[in-house]
Each structure stands twice: as C-alpha cells, then as structure tokens.
Amino acid sequence: MKFQVDDLTVNAATGAVSIERDEVADAPLVVLLHGAGMDRTVWSQQTRWLAHHDTRALAVDLPGHGGSEGPAITSIGELAAWTARLAEALGGPVHLVGHSMGAFIALEAAAATPDRIASVVLMGVGAAMPVHPDLQTAADADDPLAAALMAGWMHGPDQRFGLNPTPGMSMTGTSRAVIEACPPGVLGPDLAACAAYGGAVDAATVLTCPVTIILGTLDRMTPRKAAQPLLDAMPSATIVELPDSGHAPMMEEPGAVRRVLGDHLGRLAA
Amino acid sequence: MIEPDSHRFDTRALHAGQRPDPVTGSRAVPIHQTTSFVFDSVDHASGLFNLEISGHLYSRISNPTVAVLEERIASLEGGVGGVCTSSGQAAFHLALATILGAGDHVVASRNIYGGSHNMLNLTMPRFGITTTFVDPRDPQAFAEAIRPETRLVFAETLGNPGIEVLDIAAVADVAHGAGLPLAVDSTFATPYLIRPIEHGADIVIHSVTKFLGGHGVAIGGIVVDGGRFDWAADGKFPTLSEPYDGYHGITFTEEFGPAALSMRARAEGLRDFGGCMSPANAFYLLQGVETLPVRMARHVENTLRVIDMLDGHDAVSWISHPAHPSHPDHDLAKRLYPKGAGAILSFGVHGGRDAGRKFIEAVDLASHLANVGDAKTLVIHPGSTTHQQMSAEDLAAAGIGEELVRLSVGLEDPDDICDDLSRALRASQR
C-alpha cells in the first residue's frame, strides 16, 4: 500500500491484504523496519503470515528505499522521529519489528516517543554497530562489492553452503540483489548512520514498552556478545537465541521468527 | 581490498544448496522420492498454500532434492534462485509463460536451437505471442525490431549452429534501454565458461540435459532468475507487478522483490503447467554438476585438439568454432570466454551430402545421435538425418550446409577422438 508521511509517499507490503478491512479494525498494527540498504522484501517470510494472523502488518520501505519516496534520512534519531510520525499517520500506537538499522530505529523511537510505540521486537542488533571500513568505502562509492560483502557477512557461515528454507532460492544471492537495488547514494549514509549511533544502551535504559530480542548465535555483524550491554539495560526483555541464525534471523530461521512474533503479540494481548 | 565471504566456483559446484542431512548424516544429496510432504497443522498447510510461508508441500511445486539442484545452479550463475523443469524446452516455456501474455512480442536471435525456434515461430503464435528473429551478431538489429508490445529479448550465449557468440552486455544494454529483460539460453556454455548475469542478462535458461548433467542420462531444464530486473518500473509486466487472483491478490514484486519472477514461475507455472523435474532426475543431474569444472575444462581442451586435427585435414573444407581464427567471433570469444567457447563445433566435409553420409557411417568411437553435451563424443550430419527433407537451398538459408557435420566433443582420450574422426574423414573421400 502507499500512504503519506511528511507529504512524501511511503510504500509498504501488507501481505497483499488491506489493513483497512473491518475485521481487522482493532487488530494490532505491526510495522516492520528493514536494515541498511535493504527494503520491505526482507520480511517476505513474516509479513503475509502476520497479515493472515490477526494483525495489520506493514513492512515499510524507509524513505529513499524500495518504493518509498526520498530523500533518505541519514541519522537514527531522525529515522526514529519519522517512525513516530508514521505511527501517527497510521492512526495508532504501533508494534515495531526492526532488523539491524531497523532495530536501532525501533529502539530509539520507543525511547523517544513512548506514546506512539506499543512494543518492540529487535533482531540483528548489538549495543553498537561498527561498520568494516572496506564496506563503508565500497558503499560510499556505490560499488557493488558492498552488496556482495554484506550478503556474505549478514548470514551465518552455513549460508556459504546455502539450503534456503525457500525452495530453489539462494539466500545470499537474494540479499545481494536487494542491496544492489538500493538507489545510489543511500547505502553509504545508512551504514554511516548505524556506525555513528551511540544511543542504543541509553535508549534501552529508558524505554518502558515490552521488548523481545532475537539473537542469532552465528551473527557476525553484531556478534552475540555485542548485544550483552543492551540485554543488561533491559532486564525485563524477552530474549530468544536462535542457534542457526546469523545477522538475519527473519530469513535464516523464518519459522522461528514467526513463532517469536506470535508469542510476543500474544503475551501483549493476554 | 577484502573479498566477499563465499565459497569459490568449484566448491559451490559440489556444495551449494546442500548440507549433510541432519537426521541421517547422509553426505550425498538424498533422493526424496515422494509426491507430498506432511503438514504440521492446519495453519501450516494453509500458510503454505497461501504463500504466507515457504516449504515443500507437493513435488510438482517443489521437492528437496530438486531444490538442491535449483539452488546450486542459481549459485553457480550468480542468480537469486532457480526453478527446475522436466526439460530444457519446459524451462524455456516456463520463462515465456511467466512473463508474457497474448498480444506480447519477442525479439529473438535467429540462430537458436531448432526446438526453441519452433516454439517461438510456430507454437507461441497460436497463443497470441509473436516473435521477430534477428541476427545475434548485430545488437542494433535487436533495437530496430523492438516494438511497443515487445516484452522480452532472447538469444543463446553460444548460438546454433554456427556457435555465434552473443555480446551479452551490448544486447542487454539494448534490452534495458527499452525497459525489457534479456533472457539467454546458456546451455552450450554452462556457468563454468560464462555467467551471463554478470554481463547484464536477467534470466538464464539451461537444458540441464547437456553439459551441466554431462553424462547423457537424464533430461532436465532450469530457469535461473538474475533478480536485477525491475519488473514494476512501468507496468509492462502485469503478471509480476499487478495483483494476482490465484493467491488472493498477491503482487509478486511487492511481496518478493528480486525473487518475484522465480516465485511466480513456481507458484503459477509449476502449479498450472506442471512441467516439474523428478527428484530422481535431479539426483542424476546433480552428480554431473558436481564435476562440471573439471569436465568442462577437459571438454574444451579436447575441442582445441580436435580443431587442430581438423585444421590440417584435406577432407575438411571449413571449421566453425570461435577458437578457430576464421570464426567471425574469434576476438569477441577471446574476451568473453577466456576458458574457451565450448565443446560444440561444426565443420564441412568435402563432397557435400554424400561425403557427409559416408563420414557418419564410418565413425566408430563417436556416437551418431541427436544430442550434445554428453561425456562421450557425439556427431550428427543434419543433411542426412534431422534435415534430410530440406533442399540444398533451404539448408543453406538455415545456415546448415549439406556438407555440415556437428560435433560435441567428449572426454575420451583426445588422440582416440582425433584418430576416429580422421579415419572417418578419409573414408568419406573414397
């Protein structure tokens, strides 16, 4: 679907069902936020499932990504403020599901605008997200090497072998193609925004909404131990560790992530 | 500069798409000889049928053994995914049927496999899809044949019968300039010799029957999705960018992005046309793909030896292979095919149709049959077999002289191949 935030068009996948159907009028609004240089389609194993399981799900394209109008927003703080305005445009508090850069955005939005954010689910996240200098250089130059480097690192080492839960598809090939499709001049600033964000632990300390964190044991971009300061700052968060996932559990263990999302929303409804 | 973390080509030929079976420890890819897969629950079943979640449900749509071959070839080609089919022809049909509808038009190379030519020239028009054929050596000819209703540009990376070498990047530029995808049949080349997606192709089709399978034991095909083409850019490809009633209004580009084509090809094409690959065939073909790098290197090496021998033979009037300096694409092939331009060649036998027939009767090691890409050396003389009804003039128009012999060079000792051919050539002149 397309809608407006700040007079700019935002595109979101809604699992091919309208979020405006009467029967879901009171269902939770779930907004899925992608990571640096990616788009809504990273959630293809969750969006349509959520949409058919009593939620109003929107996997959005961040400004300047996928089908959303630019310019891209270049700091986590401003992206979080944009997310709050997005929640307002949708007419209600939203549950945020964030991956990597999207997890930082969710964390910051929940801390800064608690009235707009009902809960957060984070994955592929650490207290900080340092970016390899060669990756930053390639991304700044819009060199396709950046997509290849990210596609290689963002999945667990077993994805060098493959065996994608989606029959016939190459996970690293798909991730690379998503990042390659990122408009020029967007990936570099995205990565720089991740590297520059130093507010994760502070945000985690002040936020009050329910939090679930999914940790991939094989995550090489935000290694398991890099998440510890975040976990320490949120003693009441629900922590789920997925042993076969790297940095992108929504692709690597899509079924487990669906279950965690269902459990998270179920706990809140109870 | 740091390198992407991925296995290299030869390693992926052996491993991509598979990990040892966690339940049994099976190292080889198991043959999942089953039609169907049990559901965990009603919710799981409805999720699978509704494309909410992915997984196997029925072997017409997907099968774990076939999926290994799909993911492996997709990985070798550098694509986002693949859909295997019962034959190379079924793969070509699946690609066409997924992208095109009645009223659409194709611009295709005129030097393509006869079966593909028949499909475009004779069969597809019955379904409202027409084709203009052009010279594959002339990118401008592709540009000039594009019409408002054109939706696809198609050619072979190494053509038929003259091993015309496609300048993939130049033709991709023409296609993309008109907002169209370029699909290539790369059967003769295999991803070992060229990876068309790296040069700008959007879809790669293979008859896996040939060098990928490599042993002449099973028929199969694949459509590899490059994942780079923007199907939603201007509304030209409604099967991918418009809601589809077949799955409650799903829009494939919206939900699946770069995987839109492969997802639609499987979810609609295999579901409705049913041209799926069997798990047993996938297993046979996987055995071939595992050794593709070593086999193709030897195929090419033997081919160069054969070309050398033919070059010096009195009974040979001409040789058509890009490695031979007389070939019009000799220089282009050097640039695009540093490892060699394949193991299929044709040559002329002095004495025309009659000499061609005598040559074929006299070969002993080379097998006389209608196939290419076997581990064994194969030979055919179209003038006395597949094209025997055609007049000399019609043959010439099809680029097939009466004297033409086509050879698919195998993996035998090259001296034995050369001895056999050279003896048969002498016999042809008696």
Ligand SMILES: Cc1ncc(COP(=O)(O)O)c(C=O)c1O
């Ligand atoms: C270049 C090419 N494409 C496609 C095909 C068709 O493949 P299959 O026989 O697997 O249907 C062939 C078969 O000869 C071929 O040579």
